Amino acid sequence: MKIAFISYEYPPDTACGGIATYVRQAVSMLSNKGHYIEVFSGSFNENKIQKDNQVIIHRIKASKRQEFTKQVGTIFAQRYQQIKFDVLEAPEIGAEAAEAIKLVPEIPLVVKLHTPSYVLQELFYTPPSFQMKLRRYFGALRRGNIPKPFHNYSYNPDNDLERIYTLKADEITAPSLAIANKLNIDWQVDKQKVIHLPNPYIPSQKLLDIPIKTQTNIITFIGRLEIRKGILDLAKAIPLILNKEPKTKFRFVGSSLPSPNPKLDMHQYLEKKLKLFLPSLEFIGNLPLEKIPSILAETDICVFPSIWENFPYVCLEAMSAGRGIVGSSAGGMAELLDGGKVGKLVPPKSPKSIAKAVIELLQNPEERMKLGEAARQRVLSQYNLERIGALQEASYLRAIEKRQALGARNIAELPQPIYIQT
Structure with missing residues (x-):
């Protein structure tokens, strides 16, 4: 298969966290199994095209994920016209492939669940203390402003564009049952639509x-x-x-x-x-x-x-x-x-x-x-390559089969590209 990955995170330029580790391991696994791989990723320094063994890496200069998301769709679409990738994989966070599937509506898409932005926002949210509310209230009065009311963190999945984008995928894969179960509740995603597919791991x-x-x-x-x-x-x-x-x-x-x-x-x-x-x-x-x-x-x-x-x-x-x-x-x-x-x-x-x-x-x-x-x-x-590699290949083939049966996406139904600052 000819497989493309869109991921802002990819070592060494943007080795920001677990997504970078996963994509690098998945690329190595699939390349060793004989598949043709290209990666569309970010760089803090310059636009460039690299080759790592048999893998082509398109680096897009972007200091933040939102800048990358704005640019990668057009670059992917241009390359698709030359290569005709069989399948595209991208993360849910930032909806990084939203523009790509809009420009190439026939591409089979696999969305890998890492951790959606709303989960991170929930984890980092700390309700303001009573003392903090008082300080802000009287601080506004001292500055001659009308104090604004405090709003507790709230989440509406119907307005979550990461969710809307993910539901347009031909296959949704979850490395853990925990994230699958969480989205089944929070995103109201049918459990049968989320495939449990652990990430590969190659220990040194x-x-x-x-x-x-x-x-x-x-x-x-x-x-x-x-x-x-x-x-x-x-x-x-x-x-x-x-x-x-x-x-x-x-x-x-x-x-x-x-x-x-x-x-x-x-x-x-x-x-x-x-x-x-x-x-x-x-x-x-x-x-x-x-x-x-x-x-x-x-x-x-x-x-x-x-x-x-x-x-x-x-x-x-x-x-x-x-x-x-x-x-x-x-x-x-x-x-x-x-x-x-x-x-x-x-x-x-x-x-x-x-x-x-x-x-x-x-x-x-x-x-x-x-x-x-x-x-x-x-x-x-x-988590070895043989076991996870076979599961991942099967996932891609299901996505390809589904997209072939459905035909190209209706562009009017696709979400607008999502530029989330992360």
Whole structure:
């Protein structure tokens, strides 16, 4: 098949998060299976065309996703006239392929669910406190303005253009049952229209070579230091853990985002909150992917207490390294950890549960190592290229068959391109 991907995120230029990791892994998998692949992606620096092995990458200069979404449709349509792609895959976030299917209405479209914008908005929304309302009210009066009423966050799926665009796809695929079930409720999408298709994952040999048996007493958090990742709950659990296991060390690997205190980033905020425990803490900052195996090799337990995740690659990396894992039961992480069979699951926003699970693994190293070995084997058996590759090929063929039966889309029924700032 001749397969096109539209994705603002693609390494190394726009390796922004999990979408970039997924597309890179999927492209490698499908190219190795003999398919012809082209990627239409973003770049912070320049417009260019690259070739990575047999894969052609069209880089579109865009500092933000919304700029990319405005431009990519025309570029894809021009290339389609030359190549005649069999199928196009794109993410739901930002509706990046909305213009492409408008300009090429006959193209079969597969939309891969990552995490829709409304889910992120829900997670980041914090209701204003009474004190905040008072400050804004009297601040407006001092400036001679009429205070505006506060509006709580509300969501109407009928006005969500990402939803409208996604429903125009010939196949909708979900890497986790969690995101499929959430959209079944929030977007009123028939479960039969969403296909559960886990993402492929190719662990590096460096991860697989890490010994299962370690005894470092190091607990590692890998990910952006932000509220959504459960970092504040981990911070509250640290004193509880150190009370029982005072020799424990905590490492934080990831870039620091805003904190509840507007004057401090999350790194500074955590240091202030945990000032009595600073000798037990280490903040490393953001690291390139190739440095992660060395961090995991020195780690006994990884903690990922996210409020919500769809298909977290950081968990798969820790599983491949055979680490003990304490992960959130909310979202797709519970599926990766096989319902708690290969790692400890804790409810989100529960520092006491985090502390209890970590202490149990610290005090029972044999259990930790047994879970680590089982986690590594699960990665190799469930997310390998052969298994996921066959499922993905079948998904594309269903989309092609459906679009051939329906014919070209009615352009008048298509949503306008969606330029969401993310």
